[in-house]
Amino acid sequence: MRTPLQDAVGGYLAKGRAWFHMPGHKGQGDGAFAGILPWDVTEVDGCDSLFHADGPIDLLERAFSEVYGTRRTLLCAGGATLCIQTMLALACGTGRKLVISRNIHRSAINACALLGLDPVWVYPEQDAGGWFLGRYAPGAVEQALAAHPDAAAVYITSPDYFGVMSDLPGISEVCRAYRVPLLVDNAHGAHLPFLPDRYGCPHPIACGAALCGDSLHKTMPAMTGAALLQIGEERFSAEAKRMMSMFGSTSPSYPIMLSCERALGYAQEGAAEGFARTAARLDSLRVLAQEHGFALPLGRVDPARLTLGFGALGWTGQAFGDYIRGHGIEPEYISGSACVFLANGMNPERDFVRLEAAIKGIAPKGNPAPVKPVLPHPVRVMGVREAAFSPQQRIPVGQALGRVAAAEASPCPPGIPVVMGGERIGHNEQEALRFYGVEEVNVVSGPVERLFRI
Ligand SMILES: Cc1ncc(COP(=O)(O)O)c(C=O)c1O
Incomplete structure (x- = not known):
């Protein structure tokens, strides 16, 4: 059956x-x-x-x-x-x-x-x-x-x-x-x-x-x-x-x-052929993308996913999103410096042709150096559970110094969180949040009910 x-x-x-x-x-x-x-x-x-x-x-x-x-x-x-x-x-x-x-x-x-x-x-x-x-x-x-x-x-x-x-x-x-x-x-x-x-x-x-x-x-x-x-x-x-x-x-x-x-x-039946074809097609697009100045993640990566680092060409996320949608393509995700495209055997060849045209048509807006990711190692002062179930409030990052995050604050999901729930927002964390353009954070509002200690 x-x-x-x-x-x-x-x-x-x-x-x-x-x-x-x-x-x-x-x-x-x-x-x-x-x-x-x-x-x-x-x-x-x-x-x-x-x-x-x-x-x-x-x-x-x-x-x-x-x-x-x-x-x-x-x-x-x-x-x-x-x-x-x-x-x-x-x-x-x-x-x-x-x-x-x-x-x-x-x-x-x-x-x-x-x-x-x-x-x-x-x-x-x-x-x-x-x-x-x-x-x-x-x-x-x-x-x-x-x-x-x-x-x-x-x-x-x-x-x-x-x-x-x-x-x-x-x-x-x-x-x-x-x-x-x-x-x-x-x-x-x-x-x-x-x-x-x-x-x-x-x-x-x-x-x-x-x-x-x-x-x-x-x-x-x-x-x-x-x-x-x-x-x-x-x-x-x-x-x-x-x-x-x-x-x-x-x-x-x-x-x-x-x-x-x-x-x-x-x-x-079908997946092995479909993913072999997809990976090979994306391999050719990766070569093309590199020739046109995109940054690609190095080392072992999933070949059925195309990640184009447009930051290396001086493009912003907003501009690249407009550009790629202008080619009739909706990507999976656009961060501040890279765009992710998911593909499999269900994508007809015309989808790849659009992607190819978009890659070929890109014009550099500069040649910036990579922006080093900022990843502070915050101090934890409360359990993730205690923070998540505490009363909380949303406040501007500018007012968050010394406060305890109630939940994770990420550059833009799915980025790596700068702070997790229960971690204190110090100078480094505040700077990192500003650097990533995060404007508001959820913080534990006191007095904290200590019902949920880990
Ligand atoms: C890394 C990762 N883990 C887990 C999930 C949750 O998956 P689901 O949407 O299937 O519940 C996601 C969703 O985007 C994810 O990116």
Whole structure:
């Protein structure tokens, strides 16, 4: 059975039952909803149940597990966010310390707050070129683990938003030596197993990760919210569903799960060809981009993602955004100095032709030196949880000196936060926030209720 879930839902629809069950639309859609609402069933007879799967959903999860080479794979309709909450809870429980790369996504910061986790930050190297933040080195992780032997896990985000990939095999070796599990935010890397081997970008589970969260919807042909929790170490299997159900909705979306099945079909057939073609096409655009003066991230990067450092040509984010949209292109993300384009086999050749024309047509506005990223190491005075659940107020950065951040303040998400919740805003932090153009920050407003100590 290649599409067990679609067959099950299709079989249910074919019975023509009267819908005296949720959802309230009763499968009656018109306009844009005509095609989708009949498939938006709930956990009815024959259609399985996500958190107690023993039918088509279970088959789907087993097939995913085989494709990704995991101990177990869990389907998820709540994005990588839900996978991240689940893996942090599984590996750390509550109130524990863990070693975390500073490029952490907001979903993980929130999970740390919910679970009362105590992060020990690891900062990136400068090994991706002047315009980009670099990788998280095994040596830096080892140092953090040696200084914090009570850490419950290591948590790394790789690839990052710009496609920069850290040395996960090296970090995994360190984790093994210190007997802690490696957790990877692989939100941007669900497609990694389908890239040609020559790029050397294996999936985190193949690198030795104990757990990772993949956003299927970011790089594979699945609907927004589709994700996979990948389990590499057997000891996390038994409790994984229960833990995911603690954070997720009890009514998972069937259209999203059906779209996971579609992505599985693509993974089994088509993805290898599609990503090989995409990576080769983007390789040619990378050469062209370099010839035209763009900066590219150096070292190992995801080849299915094109990151163009337009800052090296003297362009601003606003001007480059206008320029690229003028070529009929909507990118994934534009920072102050670089633009990220996501591609896969679903992009027709005409998309790449537009990109090519835009790269060829760029005219330098100067030749500025790379702006060195400013990354202060703020002092933590309060737990992430305590800060997140404290009364807070939003104030201008100019008035924030000496105050405690209530939440992370980033240059422009997904930039690395200058301060995290619970960290004091000193002179360096205030300067860095100004440097990145951050105008306001959330700070803890006193007197702080000390209900949520970590
Ligand atoms: C690095 C990273 N991790 C996690 C997430 C959350 O993923 P999702 O939107 O699938 O919940 C994102 C979303 O952009 C992300 O960029």
